[in-house]
Amino acid sequence: MADDPTARTLDALDRLDAALARLGSQGLQRMTAASAAEFEALAQLAHHAELPRLERLVETLSTMVRRYLDRDPLFTFEEFAGTVNRAWLLVRRTRARCADGDPDEELPALRGEARRRFTEVDGAVTVQAVCAAGWVSDTDYVGVTVTLHVEGRDEPWQVSNARPVMYFGNEPHRLYREPLSDAVALTVADLAHGAWKVQRARVSRDGRMSVHAAMAVSPGAFLGARAWAPIACDSWAAVAARLRERGVHPITGSGAATVYIEPAAWGPVRIDDKTARAVGTLRDRRGAEVRIEVALRPEHNRLVDNLERLAGPLRAMRPDGLVGRAWVEQGALRFTPLTAVWNEPRVLNDHGRRRVNEVHLTLESLRYVSAGDR
Numbered sequence: 001m002a003d004d005p006t007a008r009t010l011d012a013l014d015r016l017d018a019a020l021a022r023l024g025s026q027g028l029q030r031m032t033a034a035s036a037a038e039f040e041a042l043a044q045l046a047h048h049a050e051l052p053r054l055e056r057l058v059e060t061l062s063t064m065v066r067r068y069l070d071r072d073p074l075f076t077f078e079e080f081a082g083t084v085n086r087a088w089l090l091v092r093r094t095r096a097r098c099a100d101g102d103p104d105e106e107l108p109a110l111r112g113e114a115r116r117r118f119t120e121v122d123g124a125v126t127v128q129a130v131c132a133a134g135w136v137s138d139t140d141y142v143g144v145t146v147t148l149h150v151e152g153r154d155e156p157w158q159v160s161n162a163r164p165v166m167y168f169g170n171e172p173h174r175l176y177r178e179p180l181s182d183a184v185a186l187t188v189a190d191l192a193h194g195a196w197k198v199q200r201a202r203v204s205r206d207g208r209m210s211v212h213a214a215m216a217v218s219p220g221a222f223l224g225a226r227a228w229a230p231i232a233c234d235s236w237a238a239v240a241a242r243l244r245e246r247g248v249h250p251i252t253g254s255g256a257a258t259v260y261i262e263p264a265a266w267g268p269v270r271i272d273d274k275t276a277r278a279v280g281t282l283r284d285r286r287g288a289e290v291r292i293e294v295a296l297r298p299e300h301n302r303l304v305d306n307l308e309r310l311a312g313p314l315r316a317m318r319p320d321g322l323v324g325r326a327w328v329e330q331g332a333l334r335f336t337p338l339t340a341v342w343n344e345p346r347v348l349n350d351h352g353r354r355r356v357n358e359v360h361l362t363l364e365s366l367r368y369v370s371a372g373d374r
Helices: 005-026 033-048 052-069 077-099 107-111 236-246 298-311
Strands: 124-136 141-150 157-164 179-181 184-187 195-199 216-219 257-261 270-272 277-283 289-295 321-329 332-348 354-360 369-371
Touching: 005 033, 005 077, 033 052, 052 077, 052 107, 077 107, 124 257, 124 298, 124 321, 124 332, 124 354, 157 179, 236 257, 236 289, 236 321, 236 332, 257 332, 277 298, 289 298, 298 332
Parallel strands: 289 332
Antiparallel strands: 124 141, 124 195, 141 157, 179 184, 195 216, 257 321, 270 277, 277 289, 321 332, 332 354, 332 369
């Protein structure tokens, strides 16, 4: 069996299925630190069976159990149960495809990829950042992801810079001024503003752009509002319709989307101590109101500070539009703002003076933004 990759994978899937069923039926109240350690061991089992997608899911479960044991107010049973269910479905779907020889060629997507494969794009492309956000993953990586509009294409590309929390801390803005890679001198902050001409770009099937030594990047012609047009929605109803088109996959999970919307009114931002979230409301031109939510974690400190400023003393500096992540939770539309966008440039005095049309709310502070040439 050890010499047969399919048999080895099926054996690992059987063991994972049995362990997930036992841990899932055990119930959260009986979870201990040993349960979290067992999930970590299961992740190693998935790793050696070359099942990277399942490995990441099980690592997430280990993190969730530790949060539950630490009485983290951001832990939710619904999220834990949803992750367990996705892991079960993924195990059983993968096992079925391994057993029948995968006639639909679905197995590679179910397995996932430990490393993405990139294809070089012919010619030069012009890209412009429409959003940038800092994050900390459930697997203890801190990073910054820049979402790029690509001229002539509807689907955006993304570039990420990620490092282990153990060595770089849990504040993404520390990576913001770092080079994209050792091969490219351009920093994440440079790429996050303005337009750039990229030659020899390499992109994966899911729209991730590789930063490699042969890539050449130079300033490009600013695209203006055209860059945000493919993700623009004129109302919350349009946002909901876009989410409905994307759907919710039983294995990959929520069909969240990055959207641009121009709010007509802002509600106050307050801190909900019970759920450890900053919450507020945004109203569209039709009067529909949507709740904004931001988890109170170190990586969101700047975002919460910026939202409080926009809802309070900086009303005159409110942006013309917001780019953020929209999703559906318990039957209601939710939105987290990530980037503020102005039609007229603003002056950003953070680490040098420059004129920008966008401020990335998890990475830059509105304290250093002024109108016009001030």
